[in-house]
Each structure stands twice: as C-alpha cells, then as structure tokens.
Amino acid sequence: MSDLLHLAALRDTTAQPGSGLPGYPQSALLNQAYALWLTACGTREMPAWPDVTERHPDLLHPQTLLLSVQQEPLDFRYELIGSRIQAILNTDYTGMTLSQVPHQRPPSLVWDHLAAAVDARAPIKGVVPYVGRSRDVGGIFHIVLPLSDDGVTVDRVLVCVDLAPPIRLQDGTPPFTQLG
Structure with a gap:
C-alpha cells in the first residue's frame, strides 16, 4: 500500500477553491468535490460529515458514496449511495461492508484507495475499471475524501465518482468483443 500513499495529495493551504488536486484524471466534478471538502475543513485537517452537509447540503450528489470506517480490523460500510451510482450497481450495497463484497475486499483497487485515504488522512484520486x-x-x-468527527481519526470517507464514457474505435465499435 505504500506505493499508493504517493497518490495522497498534500493539502495546499494556498489553493483557491476550485483549483482541484494535481494529477490524473482531471474532472470538474472531482475538482469541485475537493474544493468543497477544503472549504468544509476550515482550519482543521479534515472536516466532519456534519460540516460538509451544513455548508453543502446538496453534496450528496447522484454520483457520491458515503462509507463509515471500521478501524480494527479495517473495513468500510456503505451508508449512502447516490442515485446514479445505485443505478449502475448490480446490488444494493447499503449497510454492507467491503469485506462482504467479493470483488471489493482486499486485494482490490477500491479497498486500496479507501485504505490509502484513511492512512494518509488526505484525499486520494484514483481510477478503477468498471465491470x-x-x-x-x-x-x-x-476522489476519496476523509472525514473525521474528532479531527484526528478518519471515521467516514466521502467518495465522489465521475463516470468515464466507454472507449470506442473510430468505426464506433468497442475495442473488445464479448465471446459467447
């Protein structure tokens, strides 16, 4: 996991709201979520969930997820799932933990990105394939945005998701075909 920690963006106290995090992918939605998170932080390292919802009550965007963090052993429980994310999921994960979802339990990119944000206590941007x-x-x-009620321990993570369009060849066909 230490190789993922380099992805953690160090909080730039000189950043202007909307400046976003450095690195790939560039996304207006992810940059806006980061700017809102920074604003909710105020002078603290991380905001609490109520700080986010008080300042930005509409933040539970159709493309966001809120997960609670279980510390020992580390696990993540789905609390809220935005409507757009719910529409593309094969199952309603509300109330489930990542360790209960076979393709999300460790080792998985989803788990690694969430754990990296908890370890770094800083936002993490990432890309995962869609299946x-x-x-x-x-x-x-x-982007995984850590939240903390006590200002020290990450007890929730807010994940904002931007959905990439499918890749198509110049003739409009997908680059791979499904067999069968």
Whole structure:
C-alpha cells in the first residue's frame, strides 16, 4: 500500500477553491468535490460529515458514496449511495461492508484507495475499471475524501465518482468483443 500513499495529495493551504488536486484524471466534478471538502475543513485537517452537509447540503450528489470506517480490523460500510451510482450497481450495497463484497475486499483497487485515504488522512484520486451492465460507462474516476468527527481519526470517507464514457474505435465499435 505504500506505493499508493504517493497518490495522497498534500493539502495546499494556498489553493483557491476550485483549483482541484494535481494529477490524473482531471474532472470538474472531482475538482469541485475537493474544493468543497477544503472549504468544509476550515482550519482543521479534515472536516466532519456534519460540516460538509451544513455548508453543502446538496453534496450528496447522484454520483457520491458515503462509507463509515471500521478501524480494527479495517473495513468500510456503505451508508449512502447516490442515485446514479445505485443505478449502475448490480446490488444494493447499503449497510454492507467491503469485506462482504467479493470483488471489493482486499486485494482490490477500491479497498486500496479507501485504505490509502484513511492512512494518509488526505484525499486520494484514483481510477478503477468498471465491470457491469451499463454500456454507457467505460471506467470510474473517483476522489476519496476523509472525514473525521474528532479531527484526528478518519471515521467516514466521502467518495465522489465521475463516470468515464466507454472507449470506442473510430468505426464506433468497442475495442473488445464479448465471446459467447
């Protein structure tokens, strides 16, 4: 996991709201989520969930997820799932932990990105492949924003997701075909 920690963005106290995090992928939605998170931080290292919802009550965007963090042993429980994310999931994960979802338990990129944000106590941007039924989604860009009620321990993570369009060849066909 230490190789993922280099992805953690160090909080730039000189950053202007909307400046976003450095690195790939560039996404207006992810940059806006980061700017809102920075604003909610105020002078603290991390905001609490109530700080985010008080300042930005509409932050539970259709493309966000809120997960609670279990510390020992580390695990993540789905609390809230935005409507757009719910529409592309094969199952309603609300109330489930990542360790209960076979393709999300360790080792997985999803787990690694969430754990890296908890360890670094800083936002993490990442990309994960999309495997599902929606033909309108080619990949998932996300930012994991740590939240803390006591200002020290990460007890929740807010994940904002930007859905990448599917990759198509010049003739409009997908680059791979499904056999069978």
